[in-house]
Amino acid sequence: MALNDRLISTAQNVSISKSTEKTDCIESGKSSVCRGSTSTDLSDESNYSSFSSHISKPHKSNDSRWEAIQVVRSKDGVLGLNHFRLLKRLGGGDIGSVYLCELSGMKCYFAMKVMDKVSLEGRNKLLRAETEREILQCLDHPFLPTLYTHFxxxxxxxxxxxxxxxxxxxxxxxxxPAKRFCExxxxxYVAEILLAMEYLHMLGIVYRDLKPENVLVREDGHIMLSDFDLSLRCTFNPTMVNSSNNNNNNQAKNSNYCIQPSCIEPTSCIIQPSCIVPTSCFSPKFFKSKNNNKKPTKPKSEINNQVTPLPELMSEPTGVRSMSFVGTHEYLAPEIIKNEGHGSAVDWWTxxxxxxxxxxxxxxxxxxNNRATLTNVxxxxxRFPESPVVSFPxxxxxxxxxxxxxxxxxxYKRGATEIKQHPFFEGVNWALIRCASPPEVPKAVVVGVDRNDVSPVKCVLEKTEKKGYLEFDFF
Structure with missing residues (x-):
């Protein structure tokens, strides 16, 4: 079949799925595609350890919300819907809706994703919901969601x-201004996303759904990736490799690289962590006075050439392969559209x-339209527009x-490590990026109950003795 015919067929039949196949779909503010999957995704539960929701995660161990969850759990044993009060609807996707909720009596606010199991089963999407939950259970990263509890x-x-x-x-x-960000x-934002995706790849998770709608902004201005129901899991073991050859190749590759052409104005895109104290007081004269009676030191470049490069972490699951047709039209990688099978490289395209x-x-x-978008991809x-002008890196x-x-x-081979070394990220302190000042910090939010936003979920305030939880009716 010709490529153009395949694109036409894809655009016209994106909502068709077979009951005997696993279906991968996405619904977003841009566009959605859906097609039955013949994926080789690994979903064997034996490959993943079970999760105990009472275990504190290291980077959230001092979180007041985590402590509130522990207090209620120690008191009542098991958390359920009766412990939460829905305040407003935050958004919705293909497999569920997300609501702002309050942990009763604790003045702590959470985002609760509610999924109708009957509806998911009828649309063959229970597996997607299970995949998202299992992924969330194993995440422990400052730029990824924390799953406080599930029930x-x-x-x-x-x-x-x-x-x-x-x-x-x-x-x-x-x-x-102009509906775009400065460089x-x-x-x-991209530096933090890159670290999050590196962590996911290290766990053998291909995200497959990066877009601005899925990048949330925390109260401190830092970001958090969300929505993992389209993610692909595989068995993968990160390894340490000798980076000497890679460094030599990079130096040869970048020897002719024009980091900042003379025709472009210099930019000040350096992320300087706010917690770092300037050390300009240690001037060259200071060290010179201390070394008057000592032998002259070797030039820095000569010292660097004598240092054996450290091993490099290889965290890219290059062996993963899937035939799923999932993603957002404008973000789909060419190999997905051409149904050639895809791996972790789709995350770098997105x-x-x-x-x-x-x-x-x-x-x-x-x-x-969607067909034209797929053809263009x-x-x-x-091509880059003439305006605005962005830097060469x-x-x-x-x-x-x-x-x-x-x-x-x-x-493709070395993953996020290769991207980190690109001149665009010059000046980024990867180890202390959590200390960097964000471009914008959200204004304080006054939380209130908005019954209109709570629909299409209706809260029945009576707690049934039989079930012991608040009942929800979708309409």
């Missing part, structure tokens, strides 16, 4: 997670689209990520 009733499956009052990056971008802000959208306020291959070359990074052949794509 099920006869009708619903509920995930209780962190509430991010800053909304998502799509909403935040719409409020920016310094893009560097901040990262390139993501950076482009944050910088220019639009995606690079968007067409007049496969056949149209990457930013455009070079996007070019490297948006290579249509996955094997030639930046980070």
């Amino acid at each position: 099920e009733t006869d009708k619903f499956s509920c995930l209780v997670m962190e509430f991010c009052p800053g909304g998502d990056l799509h909403m935040l971008r719409q409020r920016q 310094q802000a893009v560097k901040f 990262l390139g689209i993501f950076i482009y959208e944050l910088l220019f306020g639009k995606t690079p291959f968007k067409g007049s 496969v056949g149209q070359p990457l 930013a455009r070079d990074l996007i070019r490297g990520l948006l290579v249509k052949e996955p094997k030639n794509r930046l980070a």
Whole structure:
């Protein structure tokens, strides 16, 4: 079948699925695609350890919300719907709706994802809900969600997670001048996303759904990735490899690299953690006075050449392979559209689209309709608009990520490590990025009950003696 015919067929039949196949779908503010999967995704439960929701996670051990959960659990044993009060609807997706809720009597607020199990079973999407829960259970990272608890009733499956009052990056971008971010802000958000995706790949998880709508802004201005129901899991063991060859290759590759062409104004896109105290008091004269009676030291470059490079963490699951057709039209990688099978490289393609959208306020291959968009992704070359003008490193990074052949794509083999070394991220202190000042800190949110936003879920305030939880009716 010709490629154009395949695209037409895809655009016309994206909602068709077979009952005997696992179905992968997505619904977003942009567009949605859905097709029955012949994936080789691994979902064997024996590959993943069970999760005990009472275990404190290291980076959340001092979190007041975590402590509140522990207090209620120690008092009542098991948490359920009767312990939470829904305040307003925050959003919804293909497999459930998310609500702002309050832990009764504790003045702590959470985001609760409520999924109708009967509806999911009827649409063959129970596996997707289970996949998301299992992924959330194993996450422990500052830029990924914390699953405080989860529980099920006869009708619903509920995930209780962190509430991010800053909304998502799509909403935040719409409020920016010209509806785009400055380059310094893009560097901040992308750096944190890159660390989150590196962690996911280290766990053998391919995210597959990066877009501004899925990047939430916490109360401190830092980000959190959300929505893992489209993620692909595989068995993967990170390894340490000798980085000497990689470093030599990078030096040879970058020897002719023009980090900042003379025709472009220098930019000040350096993330300096606010917790770092300047050390300019240690001037060269200070050290010179101390070393007057000592032998002259070797030049720094000569010392560096004598240091054996440290091993490099290889955290890219290059062996994973899936035939699923999932994602958002404007973010789909070419190998997914052409049904060639895909792996972790699709995450780096979506990262390139993501950076482009944050910088220019639009995606690079968007067409007049979904079919035109898919055609552009496969056949149209990457182009940059004349305005706004962005730095050469930013455009070079996007070019490297948006290579249509996955094997030639930046980070195909070495993953996030390769992207971190790109000149676009010069000045980023990866170890202390949590201390960096965010581009924008959300305003304090006054939480109140909005009954209109709570629909289509109706709270029945009577607690039935039989079931022991608040009942929800979808309408």
